[in-house]
Amino acid sequence: xxxxxxxxxxxxxxxxxxxxxxxxxxxxxxxxxxxxxxxxxxxxxxxxxxxxxxxxxxxxxxxxxxxxxxxxxxxxxxxxxxxxxxxxxxxxxxxxxxxxxxxxxxxxxxxxxxxxxxxxxxxxxxxxxxxxxxxxxxxxxxxxxxxxxxxxxxxxxxxxxxxxxxxxxxxxxxxxxxxxxxxxxxxxxxxxxxxxxxxxxxxxxxxxxxxxxxxxxxxxxxxxxxxxxxxxxxxxxxxxxxxxxxxxxxxxxxxxxxxxxxxxxxxxxxxxxxxxxxxxxxxxxxxxxxxxxxxxxxxxxxxxxxxxxxxxxxxxxxxxxxxxxxxxxxxxxxxx
Numbered sequence: 001x002x003x004x005x006x007x008x009x010x011x012x013x014x015x016x017x018x019x020x021x022x023x024x025x026x027x028x029x030x031x032x033x034x035x036x037x038x039x040x041x042x043x044x045x046x047x048x049x050x051x052x053x054x055x056x057x058x059x060x061x062x063x064x065x066x067x068x069x070x071x072x073x074x075x076x077x078x079x080x081x082x083x084x085x086x087x088x089x090x091x092x093x094x095x096x097x098x099x100x101x102x103x104x105x106x107x108x109x110x111x112x113x114x115x116x117x118x119x120x121x122x123x124x125x126x127x128x129x130x131x132x133x134x135x136x137x138x139x140x141x142x143x144x145x146x147x148x149x150x151x152x153x154x155x156x157x158x159x160x161x162x163x164x165x166x167x168x169x170x171x172x173x174x175x176x177x178x179x180x181x182x183x184x185x186x187x188x189x190x191x192x193x194x195x196x197x198x199x200x201x202x203x204x205x206x207x208x209x210x211x212x213x214x215x216x217x218x219x220x221x222x223x224x225x226x227x228x229x230x231x232x233x234x235x236x237x238x239x240x241x242x243x244x245x246x247x248x249x250x251x252x253x254x255x256x257x258x259x260x261x262x263x264x265x266x267x268x269x270x271x272x273x274x275x276x277x278x279x280x281x282x283x284x285x286x287x288x289x290x291x292x293x294x295x296x297x298x299x300x301x302x303x304x305x306x307x308x309x310x311x312x313x314x315x316x317x318x319x320x321x322x323x324x325x326x327x328x329x330x331x332x333x334x335x336x
Contacts, residue, residue, distance in 0.1 A: 218298025243290035
């Protein structure tokens, strides 16, 4: 992963009165009208006979994000305008990239639905964090490198990563089925909100042990749910219904295992990764156990913390760096 480029799968929940009602009334919250610029269209329709002039035009329209897009997202490097122009030309004349672009235009002829979805989520964000700024939103093609990027106050959406489960490029790229199943347009909003929250609230916990990591991701998952309360939980967790059922039924057993194995305060990354990395399942438990169960438990702790401490705002939640304090005050005790 590149610095400031965010893509992870996860989930969440939120607050209002008593932190139970996610569907708060934001009808009176005002946010600027959203414009989603389509960088992929501007790039693939650029004048290849005069690439330097085309690049200059794109830089004026997209500002510093365009430089980051070329050097970071496409992984092409090169900071000179002439180098950027030539490498961009090679990118858009590649046969596979042109086919992927055509697929993007077919799947996303309009961004009207995205505008509505993002506008609603932005209202929720302003409701909870009125002093914070909203990002610009841009669609793009990343060369199958990234789904979501957050750079230079811009939230970029890699459309070619959401072409649907039947798109031919995904098996060609060797992507596993558990990833392909969530590479659909319905996953754009939760992925984007999650990636944005990871950038907006970077890791600032006072320790880097297992407990701190799952508490942090529990916060991020909770925020994502707060911004997308109407979405099905399966989209926000990237769990199937069966995996969600397993987590709910085995919450006590998973937490007991973490305690018995003395995992909460370990800083051994190999041990931590067993319960926090993506995959088809969590092998330490069973093939029925979903991946990232540590983060799922982290969300449960955060939910209990806010329920037990209803006066805590989301800003105060994100400001709290002490995972042990959150766990203690949550009085988290899953039912057997």
